[in-house]
Amino acid sequence: MASVVAEDQDARNALGESEIPKATICLWYDTEAEAAARFYVATFPDSAMGAVYRAPADYPSGKAGDVLTVAFTVAGIPCIGLNGGPAFRHSEAFSFQIATDDQAETDRLWTAIVDNGGQESACGWCKDRWGIAWQITPRVLTAALAAGGAEARRAFTAMMTMGKIDVAAIEAARRG
CATH class of the missing domain: 3.10.180.10 (2,3-Dihydroxybiphenyl 1,2-Dioxygenase, domain 1)
Incomplete structure (x- = not known):
């Protein structure tokens, strides 16, 4: 520089x-x-x-x-x-994954990105107005997937139906 x-x-x-x-x-x-x-x-x-x-x-x-x-x-x-100019565009091949502690933090970050000219996607993903992809991922989802077995399968199935992650729905899926 x-x-x-x-x-x-x-x-x-x-x-x-x-x-x-x-x-x-x-x-x-x-x-x-x-x-x-x-x-x-x-x-x-x-x-x-x-x-x-x-x-x-x-x-x-x-x-x-x-x-x-x-x-x-x-x-x-x-x-x-x-x-650098318009020659290159961002894609979901690169994203920031942000771990959140609860629904309030998940909502705040998701809303900040989407309401500032961004767009919603699936499974906790959204894109900001500049094209950068973000995964707003509650820690409860990561923990459920890491648990493996039926708990992970239920949480994964629930996640696949979501845009922004619903913490309560993931917790319910974990419990069965």
Whole structure:
């Protein structure tokens, strides 16, 4: 990132070379990496904004001064949002799986994503307005599937009928 310019001196100083994570997920956006990062930081616990880097010169998908990359952490995972233009689209082949503790947390995260221009899918999956797939997965579902046997089969069968996961329905399926 030596070829890009951090938005301000504090942002440059906040992430020294020794603090750059060894592995970082890079998410490609057309032009809205910063908006996406700000949404994730406002929505998910253990999330934070990092430096915003602006392009020092024109590039195929933008102009000098445009936001090029944004460093952020979402649910404890270091990420870089790259404004690379419309060449590549996201798919469900990559998703964030977020473990939730109860129905209230499941509802809050699901609703935040879907109501912000996202779309519902099946089995706890939804997609945000930028095309990133999210699995909003209550821990009770993961525990039921890990239990194996009839309990797992009942919970799995119940899950297959759901969009957003219904914690009470999974708990009922576990009990038989």
